[in-house]
Amino acid sequence: MKIASWNINSIKARLPNVLQWLESAQPEVLLLQELKGISENFPTSEMENLGYNCAINGQKAYNGVAILSKYPMDEINFGLPDYDEDQQARYIEAWVRITDKTGLRIASIYAPNGNPVDSEKFSYKIDWMDHLIEHSKTLLNKEEVVVLGGDYNVIPADEDCYDPIAWQNDALTRPESRSRFRALLNLGYTEAWRSLNKETHVYSFWDYQAGAWHKDNGIRIDHLLLSPQAADKLETCTIDKKPRGQTKASDHTPVWCEISI
């Protein structure tokens, strides 16, 4: 079972890239972030033509997340539970039903960026992550195969950044942000890519500005977190850099893992 996550920075602008990647990579599930449009404008029929069911949590202009799945989806959660005051579309979760008795729970996550750190945007980031931690705990109690994938907007360690000094006061590296990400791992989740790779300075995002892609000035902020039941079945995890080098690329590139289920 191949599960991918990709912040596409507008589904409207990126549709050809996404369709092409789906046809060549053939994941069973693709988690999307930054749709930048309302759910009604999501290109559902184009995805269905490739055999994907769509669960969409969109909003006007900003944010927006979706799950594409070759299997049917049930029990869809739009937004984090017990966080009604959150006005931003940053979370969607579904039960992916493989058979009547087997399946897995998958979420598409777009955590807040949080910059600048002296603003309410940073406190919102931390508050949002605290709510994600709380919900992640309740998911573990079910003892299911769980994959929480998406743009966490956290650089887990300095080795995941091309220039840690330049980023040391950024919301993506602040100790408050890293401690929330680490809390998810300490609960029992495994970060798929790092668990299988010792390599440093491998990235999932390169800014559009200042030739960042060509200089490989990137950061690794897109992560697949696995419950113990999922981590036991993890076979591979890959960051596919190819889409970032194409024309009209997103500033993120897909990360995907294979789970023997």
Next chain:
DNA sequence: ATGGTCGGTCCCCGA
């Protein structure tokens, strides 16, 4: 060469 980006929308904001 003192610049160099996108995408969505309301002429600026977010990343």
